[in-house]
Each structure stands twice: as C-alpha cells, then as structure tokens.
Amino acid sequence: MLDERSTGTTGSRKRSKVADALAYTFFLPPRRVQEQIVKVIRAVDDQVAALDVEAKALNDVYQAATSRLYRTAEGEEAxxxxxxxxxxxxxxxxxxxxxxxxxxxxxxxxxxxxxxxxxxxxxxxxxxxxxxxxxxxxxxxxxxxxxxxxxxxxxxxxxxxxxxxxxxxxxxxxxxxxxxxxxxxxxxxxxxxxxxxxxxxxxxxxxxxxxxxxxxxxxPSRPEQEKVAEALDAIESEVIAIHEETARLCGVRARLLSGLLDRSIDISSAESGA
Known part of the structure; x- marks a missing residue:
C-alpha cells in the first residue's frame, strides 16, 4: 500500500511521505495473537538462520578445498x-x-x-x-x-x-x-x-x-583434475540446495506473515504447521 503512494521513478529512489505512513491503516490483532504470530515467524527465522550458518560453513570448506586444484594425488604442487x-x-x-x-x-x-x-x-x-x-x-x-x-x-x-x-x-x-x-x-x-x-x-x-x-x-593430470572437480561439485551442489531451501522458506515467511496479519490464515493452524 505504501509503495503505491510513494513518489519517484526508480525503486531505489522512490520515497514515501511521512503523512502517508502515519495515515496507513492495518489490522492490529490482540496482544495474545501478536505474540503467537511472533512465535511462528521466529521459528521460520531460526530455520533460515541455521541454513545460512550451514551454507557459510560449506563455503569455507569449498574455499579450503580449492588448494587441491593445483596439487597432485600425492599432495605436491603440480x-x-x-x-x-x-x-x-x-x-x-x-x-x-x-x-x-x-x-x-x-x-x-x-x-x-x-x-x-x-x-x-x-x-x-x-x-x-x-x-x-x-x-x-x-x-x-x-x-x-x-x-x-x-x-x-x-x-x-x-x-x-x-x-x-x-x-x-x-x-x-x-x-x-x-x-x-x-x-x-x-x-x-x-x-x-x-x-x-x-x-x-x-x-x-x-x-x-x-x-x-x-x-x-x-x-595436474586429467584424472587428478576430474577427482578434485567432482569433490568441489558435490560441495557446490549442497550449497545451491541450501540457498534454494532458504529462498523457499523466505517465501513461506512472507506469505505466512501476510496471511496471519490479514487473518486469511488461522494462527492455530500456522502454529501446528511450523
């Protein structure tokens, strides 16, 4: 809603007026329901944070393993x-x-x-x-x-x-x-x-x-090249899978929050699903 009232031609330059922000109306659920919504959203956020940590750890493993690209099977530089x-x-x-x-x-x-x-x-x-x-x-x-x-x-x-x-x-x-x-x-x-x-x-x-x-x-020799490339591909595939799952969860979070706030999603069903 605020985006529709903002001025400017490009996304990074568009601005909303303070008066429009203060005039914006929305459904405010009771305090008990607010706390339940926070609990559900936090559960999703925790999953996203855990995936981010896992992806970073795998990226670190990948970076360390790239040194093998230049080495022989015996560990010597080719x-x-x-x-x-x-x-x-x-x-x-x-x-x-x-x-x-x-x-x-x-x-x-x-x-x-x-x-x-x-x-x-x-x-x-x-x-x-x-x-x-x-x-x-x-x-x-x-x-x-x-x-x-x-x-x-x-x-x-x-x-x-x-x-x-x-x-x-x-x-x-x-x-x-x-x-x-x-x-x-x-x-x-x-x-x-x-x-x-x-x-x-x-x-x-x-x-x-x-x-x-x-x-x-x-x-190094081609067989040695293929061996290390296979190992790095496996790490890369895991990182990609984690990023895809993170993106999926972020989409779920956005839809869930919107549904909880406009009451199209019942909080009790959201809690059982989380």
Whole structure:
C-alpha cells in the first residue's frame, strides 16, 4: 500500500511521505495473537538462520578445498604450464541480422559464472557481429579483467552471444572443463590476470588474450583434475540446495506473515504447521 503512494521513478529512489505512513491503516490483532504470530515467524527465522550458518560453513570448506586444484594425488604442487599450452583462442563470430533473435550473456566477476542478459533483435544493437559462446569453452571479459571475470561456459549458455570484449578459448584434451571452472574461481588466477592487465585508468584496464595465455599455473593430470572437480561439485551442489531451501522458506515467511496479519490464515493452524 505504501509503495503505491510513494513518489519517484526508480525503486531505489522512490520515497514515501511521512503523512502517508502515519495515515496507513492495518489490522492490529490482540496482544495474545501478536505474540503467537511472533512465535511462528521466529521459528521460520531460526530455520533460515541455521541454513545460512550451514551454507557459510560449506563455503569455507569449498574455499579450503580449492588448494587441491593445483596439487597432485600425492599432495605436491603440480608442474606449472602456461595457459597457452592448455587452451587456445577460438572465437566464432555471428553477424547481427535484423529480424533474428539472439541471447546475450555477461561474465560475472571473481569466476562466478555467466549471467543471462536477455534476448534482443539483431537490429537493436550497434554491433555488426558478436562472439558465440560454446559449451566447455573458457570465456573472459577483457575490460577490468583484474576483477576476475572469467569462467567456463555451461551447457545452458551454449549458443549465447557476447561482444568482442569477451574472447573465447577452447581447452586441450588433457584439461577437464569442470576442473577449469573451479580454477576460474580461485584468487590465484585472478591475481595472475591482474598482474598482466594494461591501461592507465583503473576502470578501463584490459587483459588481451595473449596476456591471459601467458599466465602459468600448476596443472595436474586429467584424472587428478576430474577427482578434485567432482569433490568441489558435490560441495557446490549442497550449497545451491541450501540457498534454494532458504529462498523457499523466505517465501513461506512472507506469505505466512501476510496471511496471519490479514487473518486469511488461522494462527492455530500456522502454529501446528511450523
């Protein structure tokens, strides 16, 4: 209700007047019912808090386990290889044609993956051609590469497009894409990328493909890569499941609170359900 009376054009800038807030009317249940509602909502909040703690603990385990990415089965650091020896620049361009629909992707910082930026018509871009992303390729953003915008293309982003600021690389057969995905999330790689960027203005610094390929990192054998990637994938899956459950509970909380306050949900049934 207050949002309908607020002024401004954007969500972060919209404001409500004090008078509107003071004039807002709502159902105020008896004190006993208020306390019951607080009890029910607190039970959900406690579950959300417990899930947050569990997710943080698993994230800490994941971060600690990433050191294994660069080690052999014996625990020794693997021999270093230039990225140019394990992948090569492999860019395929597609023309932007009016009437054709394309799906745009962006690369998130610190190896967090890709973001779906929606569909567009070929006539609605200033680019005459764009790069095609293909499954299991490495893709990076040249601009502000010191922030770690690099990842491996997952299957659900196969065929997406990005501008020429996003070069793509194909891995050699002795490098597992799943291993490289996790390598792209390590500060060790970001630091190496940062050391090679060029430019005088911080926000305009770029990393060219040949500079990325000059980075050297320890590369264990493919079986060792696949083993550690499998372990990290398992941790990642647990974290994702926890976040999904947290989101579900937050949705339940919002609906529950609204229903309890407008009396569309009976407090006794809510207590038994919590």
């Amino acid at each position: 021999d270093s290889r230039f990225l140019g020896d394990v992948m090569h620049l492999d860019v395929v361009r597609t023309p932007m044609e009016a009437g054709a629909t394309y799906h745009l992707a962006g690369v998130l910082n610190v190896g967090k993956g890709l973001v779906d930026k929606g569909e567009f018509d070929g006539a609605d871009t200033e680019y005459s051609a764009m790069n095609i992303l293909r499954e299991n390729q490495v893709v990076m953003r040249k601009l502000t590469a010191w922030e770690g915008p690099i990842t491996v293309v997952p299957s659900d982003f196969d065929g997406f497009v990005a501008s020429s600021e996003f070069p793509t690389f194909t891995l050699t057969n002795d490098v597992a894409p799943g291993w490289m995905k996790h390598v792209c999330r390590t500060p060790r790689l970001w630091a190496e990328m940062k050391n090679r960027v060029v430019g005088t203005v911080q926000r305009r610094k770029r990393l060219n493909p040949d500079q990325l390929l000059s980075v050297a990192i320890p590369v």
